[in-house]
Amino acid sequence: MEGSGVEGIVIAGAGLAGLATALGLHRKGVRSLVLESSATLRASGFAFTTWTNAFRALDALGVGDKIREHHLLYERLLAFSASTGEPAAKLSLKMQGKSGPHEIRCVKRNFLLETLENELPEGTIRFSSKIVSIEEDGNVKLLHLSDGSTIRAKCITVLFLKVLIGCDGVNSVVAKWLGLPKPILSGRSATRGLAEYPAGHGFGPEILQFIGQGFRSGVLPCSDTSVYWNYTWYPSPDDGDAEESVAKMRSYVVAKLRAARIPAEALDVIERSEMSDVVSSPLRFRSPLALVRGSISRGNVCVAGDAFHPTTPELGQGGCAALEDGVVLARCLSEAFLADGAEHDPGYEAVTAALEKYAEERRWRGIRLITAAYVIGFIQQSTNPVIKFLREKFLSGLLAKTMIAMADYDCGKL
Template sequence: MSSYSVGMEIVEDVVIVRAGVAGLTTSLGLHRLGIRSLVLESSERLRITGFAFTTWENAWKALDAIGIGESLRRQHYLMSSIVVASTFLEKPTVSEMSFKGHDIRCVQRRSLLETLAKELPIGTIRFSSKVVSIDESEDHFKRLYLADGTILKTKVKIHFILFYNFINYRVDQQLEAMRISKAAMDLNPNSDSSLAKVFDQGFAPCDDENVYWFLTWTPATKAGDALHPMTPEISQGGCSAMEDGVVLARCLGEALLKPGVEDEEYERIEIALKKYGQERK
């Protein structure tokens, strides 16, 4: 399957908005099935949000399914445990979570995104491509209008929304406002620093040169997932994103690879997206 032009429009079977972990995983999953997709990224290059995250066994199964698990394993240490200091509790604690017997590693986000991107055919990712509006009035197709005047017509539009990391934002605010000294960022849970009383802190080795250290601010009140994301040692946000990508690619593959007229294909796509939602729910 490939793209083609109709007048001023470019027609694509699948358009994915944003070249993040989920978007690139979905695109690579589709590529492995022989289905072309176009990934739109508004920035000029891959957007690296965050340094690293803990990849659990469910993520490695997803990476193995799209054929890049082994190359990433060779770049990152197998972890035996992770150390976390919780300083916001009434009685601060330091704990070690054992990972013995499990395939868990601290993966650099840049390595993951670059590996995903390199496995995709040239031209799959279109940088500096900002979507300004979407027209879904036509029954079987959606039209995406880009800032540069390009019009994309597609059967399937997948929009991966980038949520700003509220926790990291508040940490930056606190560090700037309080002008924390190096000593105040010590992993000592008994520190008298007012900042130390509102954080989970931890660290994990990634490879021969890098250690991932995280600091998670704990707000006084919480409402909705955006205000209480899973902390880095759990890291199921990134892991689940990879699972999402693999499952979504498989569901769409079942719909797009079967022969049939346009109406039948559209119905299969709708069924595939509902199936994906039910499976991931």
């Protein structure tokens, strides 16, 4: 493709938002090109909680049943006080929402990404293709790409495109070009892992949460043989060199959880788990006010997923909202690119209107998710005595119900 012009829709990033958008467009008969900076699909984080709203999006994309086959359906959520070890909230997940029954599973990220990739035509994803910069010449955008190994590559490819969709994560080049401010550090960090139990793990179909004493942790079985866990906390100088290696981080987390009276079977998950080489990462979010005022789209450029609404993980909605974005974006764009059922060349104004429609539909959804996640995280991890008392006596159940309510959302069909 070097030195050539490519007409059409270019998606920066082969994460959940990028692949969902590409697959949605493909289902409608519209072609796209996905540029991924890494050499392969990236599945950082191991797994993520996939709520009711995400499965509605996956069903719209035609892959929901393929995900269900390999992941457990949860029946309840149990939240425990890290101070006492006693249950602070019990919530049945076998309930009806506004649009049907709730459905929550913990899905392996690599399995979902590979499932989306396998549904796309060969050649849709171009790996080792990192956007270096974006230039504007009238209504034409020019993307300068490196080969993925270094942004100082001598050989630069230029693509001429009709639509640019930034699904390139929290450090999005596209979001920066649109003028969105950098995500804010929350002051918290997170580490994650995945444990395999070839003979079975024995956990029930439930989400286990441990809340308080400055941290939040979850243990979530993905299947009969695998269990995902996460741990978020406020780093401090007292943590020492915990973040230097996997072994030190694992020991740090186990020590913190053991002191909080976490059950032995939950500790075993962490002790036997595989962890990423990047043992922890700071949690960032985009200010809701930035999305009230900022440009989610401008002309023929927009953002989706973490490039649009990076959020802290307390709602478990980051990946779910990215899937929603993909469905809505594909629906809006396909209306512009299809005439009488066949793909055609829309004008700049039609593309701009389609992206504005997408931005209008998604703006307040993103704002609500970011705000709710931040507030829940603050309450769950606060060490303030008053908040701690309210959390353990009254708020834990309310927070759990808020998580369910935020997932009771339908992004619609393609």
